[in-house]
Amino acid sequence: MNQHDYITLRIINACLRENVSGLISQGQITQDSQHQWLTWQSASQTLRLQVDACDYMQPWRAVSPEWQIKTAQGWHSQSGYANWLAALMPDQQPETRELFATYKEEADSAVAQGELCALAFTQQRASLLRSPHEMNWGERLRHADQLASFLDHPYYPTARAKFGFSEADLRQYAPEFCQPFRLRWLALPHQQLTLTAPEARPDWWPLPSQVGLDPQHFARHALIPVHPLTLSQLHDLPEGAVIAPDAWLDVYPTLSVRTVQLADYPDQHLKVPLSMRTLGQKNIRLIKPSTLYDGQWFAEVLTMLGEQDNLLRGKYRHVDERFCGHVAENKQLAFLLRRYAAPRTGETLLPVAALGSKLPDGRYYLSSLLEQPGMPDVAEWWREYCQLMADVHLTLWLRYGIALESNQQNAVLSLTPNEALTLVMKDNDAARILPERFAAACPHLAERLITLRDPRICVSDEAALAQMFITITLQLCLAAVLESLTAGALIDREAGYQTLRHALEQSLARLESEGVDTAFARQQLFACSTQPVKYLLLSGSLLSKQASGAADINKFYGQSGPNFLLREKR
Structure with missing residues (x-):
């Protein structure tokens, strides 16, 4: 299937999953001797789409990137995402019509960039096929991110599009190409810059002379890193700020693009603002200064919980994210330094996003890692x-009232021969917390709650925690991985879901034995016929914030996914 048809089919299925323009709620399912059809009618036309029943994320799934339009002469075939979006575009809502039209541009970008990245995958065959023992720890981490970058987001149909990147930008700064480049630097008068932990500044941080500035004239200035693509976007700089003439510090792009790995210090990453949009046109990859503080709050609290809780102890490490900087509330002038814990012997860190990745020879990347001595089999x-x-995640939710937005990119696994699998946590600035439960479980930490900056973090309803757990941990990090591995016959689908359910029940039983109330979680996981689904396409691209009503575009849900944990569904 070519890229255009591939993106068209992904968009159609996302629209079915999110009931765009009432496709599911207003459509009708019929069956003839050979096929099942979804028929949907707008004010101006009637279309029908061949579908199959589905028990994962959506009740109906399109089988091809084509559909039919009813005409006076009968049913006429159509294809292409431009025609699909035009068919679903609301007639009486100018703002939404404009968003539909703009989304077509994002789809164009996804096709063009998909073709370019597919070519890069072929051209980099030799380097992508390197085995783990041929690489050091930092190279393995970079290799995992690069392989993950070739695999599309499970649910957002045009995630391939790095909206705002030219072809030249992609080749130089995208993780699919994994090319080194140098950061730019901005000199600011000391009083303009706020550092979260000045004492944590690394020894390698540049001096003015290293970035082409006169050391005497800039003795009272501080330096902050700037992504080369952000440099041209910097307007109205603070008084006394100067863009350093020389680039300095060799780095590589990581999966997040705006976070880069230091070439000479691979266990350290810098997160810098980037004027790029991903997962929707409202998702500009800048850095809101408040997130630096909230992220550090969770880094400290999660580390303490991991040390004191018998179910959490030894299960994860959190990266050090203490050293951050920002200029007032300017989202373009901020940075975060991420330091990983000392590498373990033979350790490979890989984001969950890489678990479904394939190597150029057709093997699954995960299989190649598990072939090492001291590793388990896939099952x-x-x-x-x-x-x-x-x-x-069940312990954090049910005992402490914390649900993490640890998506496939932020959830990192430590895979080490002859050692138990563990997690490496990072970037937890958008979690949700139920203050009453947290305070009851951790009275010595309760006073910290008032220091959280984003008012959306503290919630009053446990449903918000359930939605986060189900849509992030259960669907993105577990079910999506299983579906990828079963597609390649690495795991039997039926057995894989039984293993998943058993693991959830084991955790719940253990928490219950320690006095934790699990009734609500059991009801949400094992009794509801449907699951919440993140409506990423609607909130990120097709609806205005006013139309969706979502306070956070990454947390806009519909209760429409078939519950794949139900026994009768398996």
Whole structure:
């Protein structure tokens, strides 16, 4: 299937999943002798789409990137995402019509960039096929991110599009190409810059002379890193600020693009603002200064919980994110330094996003890692992974009232020969917390709650925690991985879901034995016929914030996904 048809089919299925323009709620399912059809009618036309029943994320799934339009002469075939978006575009809502039209541009970008990245995958065959023992720890981490970058987001149909990147930008700064480049630097009068932990500044941080500035004239200035693509966007700089003439510090792009790995210090990453949009046109990859503080709050609290809780102890490490800087509330002038813990012997850190990745020879990347001596087979690894995720995230939710937005990019696994699988946590600035439960479980930490900056973090309803757990941990980090591995016959689908359910039940039973109330979680996980689904396409691109009513575009849900945990569904 070519890229255009591939993106068209992904968009159609996202629209079915999110009931765009009432496709599911207003459509009708019929069956003839050969096919099942979804028929949907707007004010101006009637279309029908061949579908199959589905028990994962959506009740109906399109089988091809084509559909039919009813005409006076009968049914006429159509294809292409431009025609699909035009068919679904609301007639009487100018703002939404404009968003539909702009989304077509994002789809164009996804096709063009998809073709370019597919070519890069072929051209980099030799380097992508390197085995783990041929690389050091930092190279393995970079290799995992690069392989993950070739695999599309499971649910957002045009995630391939780095909206705002030219072809030249992609080749130089995208993780698919994994090319080194140098950061730019901005000199600011000391009083303009706020550092969260000045004492944590690394020894390698540049001096003015290293970036082409006169050391005497800039003795009272501080330096902050700037992504080269952000440099041209810097207007109205603070008084006394100067862009350093020389680039300095060799770095590589990581999966997040705006976070880069230091070439000479691979265990350290810098997160810098980037004027790029991903996962929707409202998701500009800048840095809101308040997130630096909230992220550090969770880094400290999660580390303490991991040390004191018998179910969490030894299950995860959190990266050090203390050293950050920002200029007032300017989202373009901020940075975060991320330091990973000392590498373990033979350790490979890989984001969950890489678990479904394939190598150029057709093998699964995960299979190549598990072929190393001292590693489990795939079935045992899946059991261990399910239990790890269930233990960590159910304990945080039910005992402490914390639900982490640890998506496939931020959830990192430590895979080490002859050692238990563990997690490496990072970037937890958008979690949700139920203050009453947290305060009851951690009275010595309760006073910290008032220091959280984003008012959306503290919630009053446990449903918000359930939605986060189900849509992030359960769907993105577990079910999406399982579906990828079963597609390649690495795991039997039926057995894989039974393993997942068993892991969840094991964790719940253990928490219950320690006096934790699990009734609400059991009801949400094992009794509801449907699951919440993140409506990423609607909130990120097709609806205005006013139309969706979402306070956070990354947390806009519909209760429409079939519950794949129900026994009768398996």
